[in-house]
Amino acid sequence: xxxxxxxxxxxxxxxxxxxxxxxxxxxxxxxxxxxxxxxxxxxxxxxxxxxxxxxxxxxxxxxxxxxxxxxxxxxxxxxxxxxxxxxxxxxxxxxxxxxxxxxxxxxxxxxxxxxxxxxxxxxxxxxxxxxxxxxxxxxxxxxxxxxxxxxxxxxxxxxxxxxxxxxxxxxxxxxxxxxxxxxxxxxxxxxxxxxxxxxxxxxxxxxxxxxxxxxxxxxxxxxxxxxxxxxxxxxxxxxxxxxxxxxxxxxxxxxxxxxxxxxxxxxxxxxxxxxxxxxxxxxxx
Numbered sequence: 506x507x508x509x510x511x512x513x514x515x516x517x518x519x520x521x522x523x524x525x526x527x528x529x530x531x532x533x534x535x536x537x538x539x540x541x542x543x544x545x546x547x548x549x550x551x552x553x554x555x556x557x558x559x560x561x562x563x564x565x566x567x568x569x570x571x572x573x574x575x576x577x578x579x580x581x582x583x584x585x586x587x588x589x590x591x592x593x594x595x596x597x598x599x600x601x602x603x604x605x606x607x608x609x610x611x612x613x614x615x616x617x618x619x620x621x622x623x624x625x626x627x628x629x630x631x632x633x634x635x636x637x638x639x640x641x642x643x644x645x646x647x648x649x650x651x652x653x654x655x656x657x658x659x660x661x662x663x664x665x666x667x668x669x670x671x672x673x674x675x676x677x678x679x680x681x682x683x684x685x686x687x688x689x690x691x692x693x694x695x696x697x698x699x700x701x702x703x704x705x706x707x708x709x710x711x712x713x714x715x716x717x718x719x720x721x722x723x724x725x726x727x728x729x730x731x732x733x734x735x736x737x738x739x740x741x742x743x744x745x746x747x748x749x750x751x752x753x754x755x756x757x758x759x760x761x762x763x764x765x766x767x768x769x770x771x772x773x774x775x776x777x778x779x780x781x782x783x784x785x786x787x788x789x790x
Contacts, residue, residue, distance in 0.1 A: 710775075
């Protein structure tokens with residue numbers, strides 16, 4: 506199942522739905538007893554009921570606007586240096602333990618939203634495509650052997666980062682460079698675990714203005730998804746709707762020769778096998 510959130514063309518309200526061919530099923534419209542947003546569907550443990558819906562009045566995908574497939578979540582967690590090829594391009598030894606940082610949930614935007622660059626703040630912003638885990642139920646002190654039981658599914662994220670804020674000479678920390686407004690586009694939908702196949706063997710591609718910049722496979726992960734979930738859940742409780750960006754492959758702009766940074770007018774195309782593709786436009790704030 507492909508779970509998504511959307512708005513009707515004549516409304517700003519966010520609705521939860523799922524894909525039915527080239528149509529979208531409005532979950533709350535089909536069953537008014539169910540919540541109208543994904544986060545509330547997860548909090549009320551209603552996904553099993555969603556899977557039983559027989560669509561009576563789907564709407565064309567072309568007639569709606571896709572939004573971030575989950576919003577209002579508690580945490581946006583990220584894994585750094587988790588692809589072998591990304592470590593190699595930096596000439597770094599792969600970390601023995603998952604390298605964790607975070608963004609704020611307020612950075613999350615949808616596949617039809619724009620990345621807004623504050624050119625007076627940073628001119629060294631890059632994009633990084635990432636397979637993203639969506640937590641489906643409360644997870645605390647989870648053993649890695651049971652970690653997949655807590656995963657709702659997977660989506661695509663772009664970990665946008667202002668590299669001059671991440672690595673300035675005065676202080677070494679990632680948060681400000683990673684947590685600027687609009688710096689976490691996700692979408693186009695969440696593919697549930699039962700349909701994703703092996704999440705540790707998915708092709709990952711990213712292009713800018715039609716030119717491929719990143720190409721790899723999640724089999725390049727240094728730390729696998731179960732180990733990441735186990736480590737995080739033994740430190741903090743993961744809640745329904747929390748997302749985990751699992752790392753980016755090689756090809757990041759700051760490590761190219763010469764370095765390449767996002768500019769207003771750029772179009773980023775993000776694609777992960779068995780999930781889909783979405784385009785993100787870059788504008789000046």
